[in-house]
Amino acid sequence: MDMKLDLCAATARDLQRAVASGVAPQAVAEALIARAARIEPVVAAYAHLDPDALLRAAAVLPQGPLRGVTVAVKDVLLTRDMPTGHNAARHQGSGAGIDAPAVEVLRQAGALIAGKARTTQFAAMSVGPGTANPHDPGRSPGGSSSGSAAAVAAGLAAIALGTQTGGSTIRPASFCGVFGMKPSWNAITREGSKMYSATCDTVGLYSRSADDLDMLADLFDFDPCALPTTLEGLRIGMTFGTTPDAAMSETRDAMILAREMLRDRGAIVTELALPQEFEGILDAHRVILAREGASAFLNEVRVDPAVDPFFAEMQRDRPDAATSRAAYGQADRCRVMLDSMFEDGMDLILAPSAPGVAPVGTWAGDPVFNSLWTLMQVPVVNVPLHRAAGGLPVGVSLIGRRFEDRKVIRAAGLLHPDAVPLVEPRRP
Secondary structure (H helix, E strand, O other): OOOOOOOOOOOHHHHHHHHHOOOOHHHHHHHHHHHHHHHHHHHOOEEEOOHHHHHHHHOOOOOOOOOOOEEEEEOOEOEOOEOOOOOOHHHOOOOOOOOOHHHHHHHHOOOEEEEEEOOOHHHOOOOOOOOOEOOEOOEOOOOOOHHHHHHHHOOOOOEEEEEEOOOOOHHHHHHHOOEEEEOOOOOOOOOOEOOOOOOOOEEEEEEOOHHHHHHHHHHOOOOOOOOOOOOOOOEEEEOOOOOHHHOOHHHHHHHHHHHHHHHHOOOEEEEOOOOHHHOOHHHHHHHHHHHHHHHHOHHHHHHOOOOOHHHHHHHHOOOOHHHHHHHHHHHHHHHHHHHHHHHOOOOEEEEEOOOOOOOEOOOOOOOOOOHHHHHHOOOEEEEEEEEOHHHOEEEEEEEOOOOOHHHHHHHHHHHOOOOOOOOOOOOO
């Protein structure tokens, strides 16, 4: 055991080994509490963090493969011993007394649930969470999984749960400079959370290393698949999707860097032109979210006059039946086409994770480079490869075939085998 190990800078794998070697989970909790006391006033990653409860939980953790690993849970997923507020006034302080299945799986494995990470209201792109980007507190951490990404980047949790309906896991991972994963749709059940879109809602994962994502793939029992031991010979299609003009210079630089790193390691990277059927697919995504969101938030609009007007607009602007059927049909056809492209020999796709670096202010950012892959229900991993001017992170996305999540994780680790260093936030 490394007696000099910084328990907050440690990856989940580091913590697992440290606790197995004799470090008390209470020491892990104490380190997190001390760090939170110092930097939470700057980052504001947590909606709920109770130091006394955290110490009590650390003292009674079950044995398991993640014993002592700290976890931040997005505040839309139920936790049995913490409130689930959804960043909505009428839900503050409320709790169901049960865990969402994803949380229960982590808890049963010995993970230390640190607290509830801040989110936009109901994980929709409306009311912001008040979280700052650890790299530059004057910039956005992204949304809606803002607190989850910031907590991992700043050493306030080793791993975190987020969700993605458009780009709410991958884009914050890019802005905050950590690994982020949107698994295949329903690889991790979304039960135990307020639903937005049954078609797109996906529980996401954050870590500071690809190895940690590999641990989580084992824990959540992702499908087995053939795993590469090297990038050599992998056939990778590079694309800016249907909106290439949305990529800023720093994202283009990140994509070029990724392409050259992949080629240097023997991968075969070629330009990927999506079929004509994909034109307008982002509009189809918006229609599906508007249609499904209208029913998901109908109760909030009818019973809560304080809910954000965004949700009332969703009711008024609900797409009609014909428009909705057309959107669902296009999504279905595009999924079949994409699967055929993988079937015909493509191993992975390389795409942007965000238009550029984190924007100044509180705007969560544009999901233009994420929504397509969310609607396709395929696994995506943000790889934090590039730093732009001022050290601001810019990630790239590796994307795989549905249910080949482990292959994407392995490729991400081969491309970026090192853990991401801890960020030391400073007041703006």
